[in-house]
Amino acid sequence: MSAPLIANRIAKQLKWEEIDPAAVTTLISIARNEDLEGWGLAEPPEQTGDITSRLLPKGSEQATARLIARNDLVSCGLPIVQPILDAYGAGASFKPALTDGKECSRGTQLGTIEGPARVILEAERVLLNFLQRLSGVATLTQLYVKALGSSPTRLLDTRKTTPGYRVLEKYAVACGGGFNHRMGLFDRVMLKDNHLAAAGATGGKKLAELVNSYRGSYPEMIIELEVDSIDQILPALDAGIENILLDNFSLSELAEAVSLIANKAATEASGGITLEDLPALGQVGVDFISTGATVHKAQWMDIGLDWN
Incomplete structure (x- = not known):
């Protein structure tokens, strides 16, 4: 896809x-x-x-x-x-x-x-x-x-919500023109750094094998992988990952990652993103920018x- x-x-x-x-x-x-x-x-x-x-x-x-x-x-x-x-x-x-x-x-x-x-x-x-x-x-x-201007990059929320009020706060994000990331742990496979560490699969062949094992268990679900270094991207692409979250990448690193991924997967930038960062980030070419700030800083x- x-x-x-x-x-x-x-x-x-x-x-x-x-x-x-x-x-x-x-x-x-x-x-x-x-x-x-x-x-x-x-x-x-x-x-x-x-x-x-x-x-x-x-x-x-x-x-x-x-x-x-x-x-x-x-x-x-x-x-x-x-x-x-x-x-x-x-x-x-x-x-x-x-x-x-x-x-x-x-x-x-x-x-x-x-x-x-x-x-x-x-x-x-x-x-x-x-x-x-x-x-x-x-x-x-x-x-x-609005800070993203005419960029096609879309803004996503996160699971950083007030306990018990998640659906209402995610609805509010949608009313403001943002988009909703997964609603909870149940509706998307998302392999984060701690999952990779727990599985002993932070890179290389083991990372690709881990992604493939999840693909076999959840063939209809989008699988998302959080990466914190460029060298994790190619093994993930080899395993057919659908969405790559680029965590705490600099602007130059994001540009390099987007070029490397080359539309083989959707891309998402996250980690410490501020309102002031958005105009520049919107020009890098990622599909999404995710932030919890629209909820916890509102x-x-x-x-x-x-x-x-």
Whole structure:
């Protein structure tokens, strides 16, 4: 299979419909319970629930509120708003003003919530936490993608995600224009340096034999190999490797590696990559650049819930 075909098999973008609703419900339930019931504390609180909102005066039962972007951002997480509201009680509804993945300037209305005031007040912090976090990942991802300019090189995420929030954070990367690397240990063979060391196959014939053994066990799966030196590339190509991750290579080393691989496998650059590196890296000719920074360096966006 040619490198472009392999690259297209790798380059996936998670869609909201591909996320298990039960997983989202579980995360919402944890967030709700830690806010209302002290989930996670060794001793439960003496009182539970929103002790502030329950004493609101008569006449404040129904309300309308707007979600507003308070800084420029890429929207992400809007489909989770209604399930969050539903977790706090019946009657509150969310009407989005746009879809995920949209560039929004400061002051943009993301949507409107109508319903019982107490439900909206109880859910406010939790729904903002999800939106602000996911929009932050989408916004930073888009910044990285734009830094690649007109380069055909595509940006990949990694498994460096918040435990339990992987599908949501990878979805946010996709909303920002990035692509998703493997979802977990289950969907791609990826031989990293520690695997090679454990197998005693860091180079030469033993490396080729190791790759071939995995090809025999997983004939339909993409096999990816992490290399940290040029001399590991030819044995991997001889074994028919599909994707080569070039770890911590300099620009000149990347150029040499891409020339050596010559479209016999897809190529991926990784390791300590910064936003400032991307314009130059995009000109080297690798198929992918992978980084966990779009998740672990993302700042929360400022989104407010403004009462009408």
